[in-house]
Amino acid sequence: MKDVVAIDLGGTNIRAARVGQDGKIQARDKIETRAAEGFEKVVARMAELVGKVRGPQTCGIGLGTPGTPDPVTGVMHSAAVNIPDSAGFPLCPRLSERTGLPAAADNDANLHALGESWQGAGRGEAVVLMLTLGTGIGGGLVIGGQVYHGVSNSTEIGHICVDLNGRPCACGCIGCFEAHASANAAARDAREAVQAAGKKGKESLLYKKCGGDLEKLTAQALCDAAREGDTLANLCLDRTCDYLAAGTGSLINALNPSCVIYGGGLALAGPILFDRVRARLGKNRAYQPIWKASKLVEAKLGDDAGLIGAARLAFEKAGIPV
Amino acid sequence: MKDVVAIDLGGTNIRAARVGQDGKIQARDKIETRAAEGFEKVVARMAELVGKVRGPQTCGIGLGTPGTPDPVTGVMHSAAVNIPDSAGFPLCPRLSERTGLPAAADNDANLHALGESWQGAGRGEAVVLMLTLGTGIGGGLVIGGQVYHGVSNSTEIGHICVDLNGRPCACGCIGCFEAHASANAAARDAREAVQAAGKKGKESLLYKKCGGDLEKLTAQALCDAAREGDTLANLCLDRTCDYLAAGTGSLINALNPSCVIYGGGLALAGPILFDRVRARLGKNRAYQPIWKASKLVEAKLGDDAGLIGAARLAFEKAGIPV
Numbered sequence: 275m276k277d278v279v280a281i282d283l284g285g286t287n288i289r290a291a292r293v294g295q296d297g298k299i300q301a302r303d304k305i306e307t308r309a310a311e312g313f314e315k316v317v318a319r320m321a322e323l324v325g326k327v328r329g330p331q332t333c334g335i336g337l338g339t340p341g342t343p344d345p346v347t348g349v350m351h352s353a354a355v356n357i358p359d360s361a362g363f364p365l366c367p368r369l370s371e372r373t374g375l376p377a378a379a380d381n382d383a384n385l386h387a388l389g390e391s392w393q394g395a396g397r398g399e400a401v402v403l404m405l406t407l408g409t410g411i412g413g414g415l416v417i418g419g420q421v422y423h424g425v426s427n428s429t430e431i432g433h434i435c436v437d438l439n440g441r442p443c444a445c446g447c448i449g450c451f452e453a454h455a456s457a458n459a460a461a462r463d464a465r466e467a468v469q470a471a472g473k474k475g476k477e478s479l480l481y482k483k484c485g486g487d488l489e490k491l492t493a494q495a496l497c498d499a500a501r502e503g504d505t506l507a508n509l510c511l512d513r514t515c516d517y518l519a520a521g522t523g524s525l526i527n528a529l530n531p532s533c534v535i536y537g538g539g540l541a542l543a544g545p546i547l548f549d550r551v552r553a554r555l556g557k558n559r560a561y562q563p564i565w566k567a568s569k570l571v572e573a574k575l576g577d578d579a580g581l582i583g584a585a586r587l588a589f590e591k592a593g594i595p596v
Numbered sequence: 597m598k599d600v601v602a603i604d605l606g607g608t609n610i611r612a613a614r615v616g617q618d619g620k621i622q623a624r625d626k627i628e629t630r631a632a633e634g635f636e637k638v639v640a641r642m643a644e645l646v647g648k649v650r651g652p653q654t655c656g657i658g659l660g661t662p663g664t665p666d667p668v669t670g671v672m673h674s675a676a677v678n679i680p681d682s683a684g685f686p687l688c689p690r691l692s693e694r695t696g697l698p699a700a701a702d703n704d705a706n707l708h709a710l711g712e713s714w715q716g717a718g719r720g721e722a723v724v725l726m727l728t729l730g731t732g733i734g735g736g737l738v739i740g741g742q743v744y745h746g747v748s749n750s751t752e753i754g755h756i757c758v759d760l761n762g763r764p765c766a767c768g769c770i771g772c773f774e775a776h777a778s779a780n781a782a783a784r785d786a787r788e789a790v791q792a793a794g795k796k797g798k799e800s801l802l803y804k805k806c807g808g809d810l811e812k813l814t815a816q817a818l819c820d821a822a823r824e825g826d827t828l829a830n831l832c833l834d835r836t837c838d839y840l841a842a843g844t845g846s847l848i849n850a851l852n853p854s855c856v857i858y859g860g861g862l863a864l865a866g867p868i869l870f871d872r873v874r875a876r877l878g879k880n881r882a883y884q885p886i887w888k889a890s891k892l893v894e895a896k897l898g899d900d901a902g903l904i905g906a907a908r909l910a911f912e913k914a915g916i917p918v
Contacts, residue, residue, distance in 0.1 A: 342806045352885070359607065417744075423852070424852020425723045426885075428885060429852045430852075430883055433846075433849040435846045436758075436761070438839065447881060447883060448880050516760060520757040521757070522753075523769065524846065525756075528850070530746020530751045532747055559769060559770070561750075561755050561768065562768060563674070564748070564750050564752060593628045
């Protein structure tokens with residue numbers, strides 16, 4: 275069996291794993307990113323890490339990074355956050371020079387989607403839409419095992435408009451899916467609801483779960499409080515699920531996927547969130563003939579999704595069947 | 597030069613054209629649909645029409661139809677509106693039997709998109725998103741010359757949600773793009789605005805252009821009145837353009853197309869509509885790095901787009917380069 279080295283370039287650490295053709299991780303290691311030192315030194319550390327996890331059958335490298343690497347050349351189109359001068363950096367060529375292995379790169383959200391599609395919750399599905407509900411909403415579309423890239427490798431499915439008069443989004447648009455249905459948005463809306471509810475807000479479990487410091491209120495606490503039967507928390511979660519269903523339904527209607535996968539922090543809420551979103555999709559948030567051809571499921575691979583997706587990309591680049 | 601016969605199956609007429617490898621129409625004819633007689637008789641008339649327009653170099657048939665034909669087998673998945681018992685009907689096989697020519701079919705909105713992508717406003721573009729703004733909003737996505745079909749051949753890009761608390765849509769969802777930004781929606785909103793404005797409404801050009809019969813107010817009259825400087829009409833058109841930009845921007849952000857094409861009745865309004873939508877997309881209705889990689893243009897092929905797209909499909913089915 276052949277294998278590849280998969281790399282996940284994060285803001286704090288670079289993680290790497292040796293992955294076989296069966297999609298199983300055989301070894302793993304990590305090293306500090308130290309982004310501030312610049313991409314040349316980051317790549318040197320990547321190469322060091324590759325040396326630690328590669329084996330005699332290793333035939334390529336797959337790499338997930340923030341920002342936008344060109345899927346063919348591996349040169350960075352747009353900047354990787356926190357790494358100075360990353361736009362235009364020839365990421366894959368440099369990594370290949372240092373390791374002697376062919377290297378391919380893609381945006382980390384795309385590789386999360388590819389990983390879940392290959393070995394996770396989307397296994398065997400023809401069209402997989404992955405949504406990562408965290409600080410923002412990232413994601414990717416995998417059609418027949420291939421990541422959809424658009425014309426300039428910038429698909430931002432978290433930035434569809436779900437509310438014409440909604441919140442301003444960090445991206446500069448108004449009413450984005452991400453601005454209303456990310457884990458951060460859910461926590462912010464819950465915080466505002468507690469503040470607006472006055473005395474009832476202070477009696478709510480939402481207030482108790484953050485020890486009265488509303489800045490510390492998390493989406494997880496919101497879901498926990500809702501599960502424990504708190505009235506205000508349930509109203510807030512219902513509202514978040516309205517937005518989640520509107521955005522998810524939009525993407526289902528437009529893209530007709532066989533499978534939608536939720537990952538990220540908010541997806542850990544389990545049935546209390548999934549059941550509410552599914553109920554809305556089955557009512558008036560998706561076109562029923564299209565929703566019936568689809569399903570909404572929870573991600574399976576957790577933090578390893580990006581590594582597994584990077585491995586899949588490396589096998590494809592090396593022309594090795596999986 | 598080889599040619600194919602392209603067919604556009606409409607509710608009133610079946611139109612056909614002989615189209616060369618250069619995408620030019622060499623001959624055309626039409627025949628009544630008489631949908632109520634059922635698909636078997638409709639196909640018999642189609643075959644008669646093919647006999648009239650085919651030539652010695654004709655090597656295949658491409659067919660655009662309402663409803664959802666399977667792109668591989670040409671069997672109808674879902675019903676073609678107005679034709680009894682059309683679901684499950686083996687449309688392409690029957691047409692091939694009757695004509696001795698290979699036949700391929702696709703949904704008419706998809707073939708509009710394919711036609712504009714091949715020979716019209718999207719010529720040479722890598723990723724083309726076509727939106728037909730008429731009674732509803734139809735459309736299609738063409739990636740590298742191929743129509744994107746989703747998993748069950750049902751992509752409904754007019755049914756993304758642009759307003760969480762918006763209008764109920766005929767599809768059963770709430771706040772759909774189509775329910776707010778189609779030509780029909782624009783006319784309805786203008787009608788309601790005139791009614792709500794009381795005396796000022798009756799003084800508006802909107803009222804005059806329909807002779808006081810608001811049921812007859814059209815999107816075209818709305819655009820004409822706005823162009824002539826009518827204040828109320830301009831407010832209404834601004835509102836329609838808000839929705840148009842929100843939906844178009846959503847699709848731009850999610851799909852990163854190189855080109856967005858507006859067709860259908862509302863697109864005939866020209867600069868007074870396009871300029872307003874572009875201004876919104878360039879401000880806060882699209883993510884600017886993605887919008888900068890795209891453009892918004894008017895369809896070029898008019899009613900022939902579907903025929904040209906059907907021809908493109910037929911050439912592909914027959915394995916003939918274009």
